[in-house]
Every structure is written in C-alpha cells, then in structure tokens.
Amino acid sequence: MTAISPPRPAAPLSHLAGVALVCVSAVVFSTAGIFTKAVDANAWSVIFWRGAGAAILSMGFLMMRGGFRDEVSRFGGVALLAAVVAASGTAAFIPAFKLTTVTNVVLIWATAPFVAAALAWLLIGERPGLKIMLTSLLALAGVGLTLRGSVGSGQLAGDLLALWMTLMMAAFYVIYRIWPGTPTVLPNVLASVILLVPGWILGGPMDTDGTEIGILLGFGLVFAVASITLTEGARRIPAAQTALLGALETPLAPLWAWLLLSELPTAWAVAGGMLVMVAVILSQTTFRRHKKEGVSHGH
Structure with missing residues (x-):
C-alpha cells in the first residue's frame, strides 16, 4: 500500500462544526434501537424498508442541495469502499438489536x-493525544461497568454482531479522515441500495404490516439525517474524537429504551453511562483549551 501522509489539522471553525455535526448524529442514532424493537418485522425486513427510506430521502437531500453531479464526479474506488463498509456495518447493526438488548x-x-x-494510528500515523486516550479509558471503564451487569445473559450472537458493526463504523470514520474529499451522501445511498437485495430475499418485506412500514420508512429518514451529519462531521475532526463523541449515544439509547420500551437498564448500566458522559464532556473541555493555546487539535 502506498504511504499516505497524515491529514492537516482542521481549522478551528471547521473543527467546531465537526464536533456539532457528530453530536447531532449521535443523538439521532440513539433512537435506532427504538425503531428496530418497536416493530414485529424481522431484521432483514427492517433493513429493507429502512434502506429504501434512507436511499430516497438521501437522494432527495442531494438533489435539493444541487450536489448530485459533484458527488458523481468524485465517486470512485474509495467511495465504493465506504459504501461496502457502511453496508456491512448496517447488516450487523439491525439484527444486533433483535438478538440482544439496546444497552448491550x-x-x-x-x-x-x-x-x-x-486504525488511524496504523494507517496514517494519527496518534491520539494523551488526554484523548485517558478520556477514552474512562469511557471504556463505563462500558465495563455496564457489561458487568450483563454477564450470563446468553445474548452472545447479538453482542458479536454489535462488535462487528463497531469495527466497520470505526473503519468508516478512518476512510473519511484519510480521504476527506470522498463524497458523503452517495456512499450512504449505495450502502442502503446494496442491502435491498438480501433484504428482499431474506426478509419478505412485502409481508410487513402497513403501519410498521410507515414506522420503518421514518427510521430511514432518521438514519439518513444521522448518516449525513456523521460523515460531514467525521471529515473535520480526528477519527478517535469522532468515535468518542459518538459515545453520547451510550447513555441516551438505554434511556429511550426504558421510557418507550420499558427495557429497564441495570444499575451497572446507569453507572457506566454516567462515566461515558463524563468522558465526553472532559474531552471537549480539553479541545477548547487547546484551541485557546493554539495547539493542534487531537495531536
């Protein structure tokens, strides 16, 4: 593989915009478990209808923005790779909610x-700063506390699918960090389209209740908004920080599951979620201080 030079640090305003966009995506993504578990449709039917809604709405956004020709002109091998990686993550993401808890x-x-x-360190030499590593460890401690309350749940298959989804989306972040000029919307549209065929064959989506189809098309809208804000934000900030900000989803998703699905999180999960929130807040305080001192973000 040809050596790739590390990307230049983002400009302050671009960095702040990236932080805001990734935070929005995290809040929106935190509702995914609610949409998935609120319907009786099987996982592949959920993937089909969510993908159809997301593809249509994303294309509508792109056409209204007037960026269709530009994205097509920049669509190449890297964009195709991003689409395949995103599709692989989604194919694991939805079944994971069906097979284990939202909290897990x-x-x-x-x-x-x-x-x-x-991945970013291995591929582009983007070494996270000490404070980012420490706040990441704090987030990991929060994960450990929550998982402590889930030992012996017998939900290994769902947990392994969630692990694969995590790996794929981390790779997705790094792709946009290495090649920030990669189009953002078309890869997400293609990822949804790729999954329509297995969704049709394995899920039997036409047997889905009409009301549930409406819910799942709404899920597609949510997914499209979250995907667009995530990819736009990920190109502006370091991969490790993107993933850490995404941890905002951790305390929010179990909260929605408790309020709307009566899926009560354990005391361990509550404690773990609080640690993750503290880690996110501390990481952002750190970056604001770096901005004032003129230090490069995330380095």
Missing part, C-alpha cells in the same frame, strides 16, 4: 474510540 449494543459500540484510534 450501544455499550459495545462505545468501544469504537479505541478501534478508530488504532
């Missing part, structure tokens, strides 16, 4: 800072 999925997902940091 989001807590395994919270290990993404370590996966993304390792």
